Amino acid sequence: MTESHDLPSASTSTPPRLSKSKYLSGLQCLKRVYLEIHHPQLATAPDASTQAILDMGTEIGELARRRFPGGVLVTAGHRQREAALAYTAELVQDPTVSAIFEGAFLHDGVLVRVDILERVPSQEGISPSWRLIEVKSSTRVKDVHLDDLAIQSQVLLGAGLSLVSTSLMHINTGYVYEEGEVDLTKLFTIQDVTEAVTSRRAEVLGQVAAMKTVLLQSQPPAIEPDHHCHSPYECPFWNHCTKDKPARWIYHLPGSKHVVGRLVEQGIATIDDIPAGSTLSLVQRRVKENVEWISAKLGPALRSVQYPVHHLDFETVMLAVPRFPSTRPYQSIPVQWSNHIEQESGELVHQEFLHSDPTEPRKRWAEALIESLGEMGSICVYSAYEEAMMKQLVEAFPEFRSAFNAIIKRLWDLHPIIKDHYYHPAFQGSYSIKSVLPAVVPSMGYEDLIIREGGQVASEYYRMVFVETDWIEQTTIREALLRYCARDTIAMVELRRVLEKKAKGIG
Ligand code: SF4
Incomplete structure (x- = not known):
């Protein structure tokens, strides 16, 4: 019950x-x-x-x-x-x-x-x-x-x-x-x-x-939380309904809901109860084993970067009502980037861009980005998103095609390196940077920021550019957007540094 x-x-x-x-x-x-x-x-x-x-x-x-x-x-x-x-x-x-x-x-x-x-x-x-x-x-x-x-x-x-x-x-x-x-x-x-x-x-x-x-009943029906709580909408009572569930509750196992459903049918209540030999994906096995794991190939993978290493993140907005010529509803429009540049000596320089007025942002965004990235060094990203955005942009602005083609060749994605070579129990099966950063670098997270997730960027950007007339409020939002994007790139710098130490057995 x-x-x-x-x-x-x-x-x-x-x-x-x-x-x-x-x-x-x-x-x-x-x-x-x-x-x-x-x-x-x-x-x-x-x-x-x-x-x-x-x-x-x-x-x-x-x-x-x-x-x-x-x-x-x-x-x-x-x-x-x-x-x-x-x-x-x-x-x-x-x-x-x-x-x-x-x-x-x-x-x-x-x-x-x-x-x-x-x-x-x-x-x-x-x-x-x-x-x-x-x-x-x-x-x-x-x-x-x-x-x-x-x-x-x-x-x-x-x-x-x-x-x-x-x-x-x-x-x-x-x-x-x-x-x-x-x-x-x-x-x-x-x-x-x-x-x-x-x-x-x-x-x-x-x-x-x-x-x-x-x-008309005096008590709620005794319905157990499961996958139905997330569809068609996230239920706001999830925290209430799951507050007494064990930390290793079976529904915390990532991946296919059919796998979890089958385990529940077998009467398995926690991840630790999953019998040895069950068919699980690699990520599910890592979650079940619940121990830090470092592959012998982590060090060589991390050392494949070329200095200076640029650490790059984009922020885009998807507006239901398009505002910029030749764009469609919900098209991703890049408006911001952050680049932390690390020299081999460890010296760090930060460059950033945020388009803050209602004009077409993409051309100025691209020009400033190309200048910041220069022609030397690896460009560390944390997903394939940056590459996809650059490819999309050159469709609208072919004059940037050769510069972006050269930039794309220098991309170095940290996400698959961590996925293939490292696991920490605090990931709980998620390799998103929001899960990985606080686990690997406990002194760093997103909790101290005003904007803490990508979904907030679009609405805050829209408010700053198209709604707010108070410059103090506009400045506050601008600062919050800059801090959020900068956190994603300094996160990659710190992740590389801490993982390098772990690969050497000193972390
Ligand atoms: S979390 Fe919501 S949907 Fe799920 S059991 Fe509780 S009330 Fe029902």
């Missing part, structure tokens, strides 16, 4: 109202919807990357509405439910209103806010019909979107509206922005999903009934 019975009993005299987001939580896990409603304080707050995705979704929603001139927004927030319902009812009755944005509808204890409800003109005396349109910043239709639309259409039909179609409005990555205003007819694709949503709607009543039954 779970920790469930430690929780104070929920007040369950009447079933609480559901919303569409609660319904989707309930489809993922009945315990999740229960905790969201009765014990929301147990959730972990969204991290900066998740918040950035939510903020981007808000901007997309506002742009999508501009495709429907004459539409009216229901501004009453989620805490003003009655006002939102009353105003929406008024707009439904007003034939001059061509579309309703964020309209509120309630049926059978389920409240939904509808992104766009477009009125379909009808003859006098005949009730209007409507097009239901859900807006997503995603680039394609996903299963969870169909469930989202299924609960919305069920509520709208229950509330007496007539629907002619149901669509998902999402980002069109085929759109190439040129100049001036963004072309909203090309930025968005409106995909009719009426048939798929209609077939899902058959399940909605049963699902809602199951959720209401669970919500």
